[in-house]
Amino acid sequence: MNDPAPQPQATETEHLNTLLTWLLTAVSQQFSHMLLLGKRGDNTVFARIKTIDDADFPNAMRIIDLQLSEGATVSVGSHRVAVAQSTHAILQAELAFEQRLEQALQSLEIQTRAGQARLAQAKAPRPSYRAWLTETLQQVPSKPVATVTPQASPELLSGLLQLMEQTLLHALAYWHEGKVAEASTAWQICGAAMLYLTAIVDFWGSNVPDPDGISLPGSHVLIGSARFGADIDLVRTCATAARRSLEDSEVPRLAQLCRAIAEDCERITRTRNGEGIDAGLGNSRVFHDFRRAARYLTDDTASHKAKQ
Numbered sequence: 001m002n003d004p005a006p007q008p009q010a011t012e013t014e015h016l017n018t019l020l021t022w023l024l025t026a027v028s029q030q031f032s033h034m035l036l037l038g039k040r041g042d043n044t045v046f047a048r049i050k051t052i053d054d055a056d057f058p059n060a061m062r063i064i065d066l067q068l069s070e071g072a073t074v075s076v077g078s079h080r081v082a083v084a085q086s087t088h089a090i091l092q093a094e095l096a097f098e099q100r101l102e103q104a105l106q107s108l109e110i111q112t113r114a115g116q117a118r119l120a121q122a123k124a125p126r127p128s129y130r131a132w133l134t135e136t137l138q139q140v141p142s143k144p145v146a147t148v149t150p151q152a153s154p155e156l157l158s159g160l161l162q163l164m165e166q167t168l169l170h171a172l173a174y175w176h177e178g179k180v181a182e183a184s185t186a187w188q189i190c191g192a193a194m195l196y197l198t199a200i201v202d203f204w205g206s207n208v209p210d211p212d213g214i215s216l217p218g219s220h221v222l223i224g225s226a227r228f229g230a231d232i233d234l235v236r237t238c239a240t241a242a243r244r245s246l247e248d249s250e251v252p253r254l255a256q257l258c259r260a261i262a263e264d265c266e267r268i269t270r271t272r273n274g275e276g277i278d279a280g281l282g283n284s285r286v287f288h289d290f291r292r293a294a295r296y297l298t299d300d301t302a303s304h305k306a307k308q
Contacts, residue, residue, distance in 0.1 A: 003079075003100055003104060004018050004021040004022055004025070004077045004078075004079055004104070005018060005104065005107070006018045006107075006108070006109075010109075012109070012110055012111060012112060012115060013067065013072040013073060015108045015109055015110050015115075016063055016066070016067060016072070016110065016115055016118070017067070017073075017074065017075050017076070017077070018077065018104070018108060019063060019105075019108055019110075019118065019119060019122060020060060020063045020064065020067075020074070020076060021076045021077040021079055021218075022079075022101055022104055022105075022122075023056050023059060023060040023063065023122060024060055024076055024079070024165050025079040025080070025081060025097075026052075026053075026056045026097065026101065027053060027056050027057050027060060028081045028161050028164070028165070028216075029081045029082055029083070029093070029094070029097060030049050030050075030052065030053040030056065030094075031053070031194070031197075032081065032083045032197070032201070033049055033083070033084065033090045033093070033094065034046055034049055034050060034053065035197065035198055035201040035202075036083075036084075036085070036090065036201055037049070037087065037090065039201060039202060040087070042087050045087055045090065045091065045136070045140075048129075048132060048136075049094065051125070051129075052125055052126075052129050055121065055124070055125050056122070057296070058296040059118060059121045059122055061168070061172065061293075061296045061297060062118060062121075062296070062297060063118050064168075064169060064172045065172060065176075065297050066114050066115065066118060068172060068173060068176045068221070069176070073220065073221070074169060074173075074220060074221040075218060075219070075220035075221070076165060076169070076218050076219050076220065077218045078215070078216065078217050078218045079215075079216055079218075080214065080215050080216070081161060081214045081216060082096070082097060083214060086142070086143050087140050088137065088140045088141065088142040088143065089142075091133055091136055091137045091140060092137065094133055095130065095133040095134065095137065098126060098129060098130045098133065099130070101126065102126060102130070105119065105122060105123050105126075154214060155237075155241040155244070156200075156238060156241035156242055156244075156245055156258075156261075157197070157200070157214050158214050158215060158216060159234065159237050159238040159241050160193045160196050160197050160200075160238055161193075161197070161214060161216055162216050162217065162219065162234060163189065163190070163193040163231070163234050163235065163238060164190050164193045164194060164197075165216070165219060166219045166230065166231060166234060167186045167187070167189045167190035167193070167231055168186075168187075168190050169219065169220070169221050170186045170221065170222070170227050170228075170230075170231060171183045171184075171186035171187040171190060171290050171293070173221045173223075173227065174186060174227075174290075175290060175294060179274070180289075180290065180291065181274035181275075182228070182273050182274045183290040184276075184288065184289050184290045184291075185228075185271065185273055185274055185275060185276070185277065186228075186231060186290070187287050187289075187290040187293055188276060188277045188279075188283075188287045188288060189231060189235065189268060189271075189277060190287065191282070191284050191286060191287025192264065192268065192277060192279050192281075192282025192283070192287070193238070193282070195281060195282045195283075195284060196238075196261050196264070196281065196282055199257055199260075199261070199281060200257065200261075203253065203254055203257055228273040232268075232269050232271070235265050235268050235269050236265070236266075236269050238261070238265050239261075239262045239265035239266050239269065242258045242259075242261040242262035242265060243258070243262045245258040246258035246259050246262060260280065260281045261281065261282075263280075264279045264280055264281050264282045265282075267279060268282070276288065
């Protein structure tokens, strides 16, 4: 899979969507790596990756916010999330991604003040992060990590990561339309996907199913009833993948986890838009109200209709 890149003669909207794709790739990769590092108790590397994630995630939200404010099409291109195993491999994966990202950021042509602010924010923390990754790699020994046999299917992981990204886009789209309840429903589904991924990584410990990465298709903001329908369809896909992992598993604990995810997803498919999801494992008060996430948005865009 090729890295995200704007086509020749691309519009500013397309350049911003390319930037968004890179940042969401970074956020998904950082999220996966922080889960693994947190499980192992590698607090120093975890904390440093969290600092870059704390910059990238709000910036991604602000790019979506900016595009929606201007009535532009918001889309995310296909991308691949690298998920490494050992701490040394995680540092290598992060550095390799940052080196490619550096070149990509230099190629983007963004002229508006608001767009330039988003690009500048994406660039600002990267030199010090690359320097830290390079230095830390020299200090952390490379250790082979045994790969476990029982694994959740790559389709389940890809589906959950895609669900996180798609529902984030749609939550912001509802927010711009002044539909707080619908935004909160999408945000709750996004949170459920994060919690399912957390539970899977908690089972793996220091092992992951595909060291080469997880491929994600592109997505874009849909309109009308198609938006919620697409989210529910993706939840249904995750339920099917969890059932498949359950059937293939010979490990009771993994089978129990996949069953819980499948049953949760199947209950979520019965959710009505604007209502709270019916979930057990995927239920967290942190994600109940999108207004808590809206704090990441700034007032340099013309939106926030739902705040008024």
